[in-house]
Amino acid sequence: MRPLVPEPEFDELYRELILDHYRSPRHREPLAEPDVVAEGYNPLCGDEVELRLSFENGAVSGVSCRGRGCSISQASGSMLTEVIIGKEVEEARRLIALFTKMLTEPEGEPPAELGDLEAFQGVAKFPVRVKCATLAWHTLEDGLKQRDQGGGVARHEE
Amino acid sequence: MSRLDSERIRGDFPILQREVHGRPLVYFDSAATSQKPRAVIDALVHYYEHYNANIHRGIHALAEEATARYEETRQKVADFIGAPGPECIVFTRNTTESINLVANAWGRKRLKPGDEIVLSVMEHHSNLVPWQLIAQATGARLRHIDIDDEGRLRWDDVERLVGEGTKLVAITQMSNVLGTINPVREIAGLAHQRGALVLVDGAQSVPHGPVDVQELDCDFLAFSAHKMLGPTGVGVLYARRELLEEMDPFLGGGEMIRRVRLDEATWNDVPWKFEAGTPNIGDVCAFGAALDYLEGLGMENVRAHELELVRAALRRLSQVSGVTVYGPESPEARGGVIAFNLEEIHPHDLGTVLDRHGIAIRAGHHCAQPLMTRLGVVATARASFYVYNTVDELDSLVEGIEATRRLFSAPARTRA
Numbered sequence: 071m072r073p074l075v076p077e078p079e080f081d082e083l084y085r086e087l088i089l090d091h092y093r094s095p096r097h098r099e100p101l102a103e104p105d106v107v108a109e110g111y112n113p114l115c116g117d118e119v120e121l122r123l124s125f126e127n128g129a130v131s132g133v134s135c136r137g138r139g140c141s142i143s144q145a146s147g148s149m150l151t152e153v154i155i156g157k158e159v160e161e162a163r164r165l166i167a168l169f170t171k172m173l174t175e176p177e178g179e180p181p182a183e184l185g186d187l188e189a190f191q192g193v194a195k196f197p198v199r200v201k202c203a204t205l206a207w208h209t210l211e212d213g214l215k216q217r218d219q220g221g222g223v224a225r226h227e228e
Numbered sequence: 229m230s231r232l233d234s235e236r237i238r239g240d241f242p243i244l245q246r247e248v249h250g251r252p253l254v255y256f257d258s259a260a261t262s263q264k265p266r267a268v269i270d271a272l273v274h275y276y277e278h279y280n281a282n283i284h285r286g287i288h289a290l291a292e293e294a295t296a297r298y299e300e301t302r303q304k305v306a307d308f309i310g311a312p313g314p315e316c317i318v319f320t321r322n323t324t325e326s327i328n329l330v331a332n333a334w335g336r337k338r339l340k341p342g343d344e345i346v347l348s349v350m351e352h353h354s355n356l357v358p359w360q361l362i363a364q365a366t367g368a369r370l371r372h373i374d375i376d377d378e379g380r381l382r383w384d385d386v387e388r389l390v391g392e393g394t395k396l397v398a399i400t401q402m403s404n405v406l407g408t409i410n411p412v413r414e415i416a417g418l419a420h421q422r423g424a425l426v427l428v429d430g431a432q433s434v435p436h437g438p439v440d441v442q443e444l445d446c447d448f449l450a451f452s453a454h455k456m457l458g459p460t461g462v463g464v465l466y467a468r469r470e471l472l473e474e475m476d477p478f479l480g481g482g483e484m485i486r487r488v489r490l491d492e493a494t495w496n497d498v499p500w501k502f503e504a505g506t507p508n509i510g511d512v513c514a515f516g517a518a519l520d521y522l523e524g525l526g527m528e529n530v531r532a533h534e535l536e537l538v539r540a541a542l543r544r545l546s547q548v549s550g551v552t553v554y555g556p557e558s559p560e561a562r563g564g565v566i567a568f569n570l571e572e573i574h575p576h577d578l579g580t581v582l583d584r585h586g587i588a589i590r591a592g593h594h595c596a597q598p599l600m601t602r603l604g605v606v607a608t609a610r611a612s613f614y615v616y617n618t619v620d621e622l623d624s625l626v627e628g629i630e631a632t633r634r635l636f637s638a639p640a641r642t643r644a
Binding site: 084089092114139141142143198 | 572573574576577580592597600605606607635636637
């Protein structure tokens with residue numbers, strides 16, 4: 071039988087960590103009383119994520135992500151929840167910027183601050199999939215803006 | 229049995245010799261654009277190497293030759309679709325432009341507030357958005373024929389919606405997603421009875437089987453060269469001559485005029501009235517070679533070959549667990565297009581894995597977002613066939629689908 075992952079480039083897109091988050095998404099159960107609900111949608115792929123966020127003392131104290139869409143979009147949302155929890159809002163903003171840059175203007179190795187999120191660096195080689203990876207992060211960005219405006223529902227279109 | 233010699237045909241398409249990601253290319257995306265035979269590529273090169281010139285105005289040998297070939301292709305197109313004459317054939321950039329031409333040149337003049345344009349929920353964006361724009365501009369209303377569970381037009385809806393207020397029915401002859409072949413001849417009969425004109429989107433039908441505009445009794449037919457072995461950048465609009473005569477020009481400029489003063493102009497004869505500026509001469513000439521190639525195969529044979537592929541594909545896909553196929557169950561009711569989904573796996577993931585197996589399919593909304601909504605899906609995968617595809621290639625497709633399911637559904641495991 072032919073190997074499941076026959077090509078190096080293919081392996082770069084569907085890294086085991088990404089597949090693992092896609093098959094078993096983390097923090098999927100919607101947060102009960104969030105300060106902010108941020109809905110993200112990519113009309114071209116139909117990818118959807120819904121982030122629920124709560125904050126304490128300027129930091130993200132709780133987050134959930136559920137949605138439907140491709141493995142990249144859903145794994146990205148799942149990994150976001152693991153990384154973002156407990157982060158100061160400004161730190162979260164910095165991660166959004168670093169993550170976006172890794173995918174849209176990649177330069178050498180991704181910064182160490184991104185940690186496991188470097189698993190997504192291969193997506194940069196698949197231009198049509200970049201927005202799948204950034205959907206949850208740009209949705210988070212809008213969610214943080216919504217927090218600045220006193221909470222509520224933010225809607226993001228990728 | 230297919231009446232086409234696939235092996236011989238495949239030899240005519242240079243691109244089919246290449247490998248993709250180390251595998252032989254399996255090209256199942258002809259509904260997006262077809263591959264081109266050597267004869268078409270050669271015709272394009274021949275134009276630029278031997279008779280490249282601007283047409284209609286030149287008085288030198290090259291211009292005369294280019295004009296003759298360009299107009300010869302117009303005649304070939306007319307013959308190919310059974311049009312009464314070449315004056316009914318307008319060259320555009322693509323199907324989309326052909327439909328926009330009608331929407332603007334006919335619609336702006338003829339549509340009034342309250343007039344109705346009847347479309348269907350299975351239309352490609354190219355046969356939806358131009359009408360939305362023209363409805364906004366004129367105050368006309370859009371109505372949409374629904375589909376049944378097998379993705380066929382609901383005839384009761386056709387009868388209900390096509391009425392006295394209907395000025396135009398614009399409908400695809402074959403869905404680019406469901407593959408459904410629509411009864412456009414019957415629809416034209418009903419529409420004409422009720423005083424409406426009929427535009428047929430033939431982008432998917434004209435390349436894949438015999439189409440005769442006089443038999444269909446349609447008023448407009450739009451299609452693209454690039455989906456029928458021809459080059460990109462050439463579209464066709466067929467219209468009844470009297471309609472072209474009464475329509476205003478679409479684009480203004482050179483070529484489409486007879487006499488120009490500083491503040492007014494008179495129009496050229498049809499069809500040139502609708503061909504402003506230097507047209508896509510080289511590609512139109514090469515399109516002639518594509519039509520010759522298809523005529524050589526015989527459109528009845530093309531249809532028979534694809535029917536065989538669809539029959540085999542529907543059978544094979546029904547044996548793969550987790551696969552949902554959209555559209556009519558009967559192969560005879562559809563063209564060579566099969567939209568499907570695999571469990572909850574997003575078609576973009578499926579498309580990426582298949583690509584790594586050397587298989588090119590389309591994945592997404594297929595420029596038919598309202599149809600996706602109607603089907604209750606965000607997107608689908610789509611395999612589409614043409615003269616160079618073989619039943620053997622379906623094995624690769626099935627193998628790729630199985631591999632995709634293993635990759636995304638397997639329980640998490642540690643990396644070796």
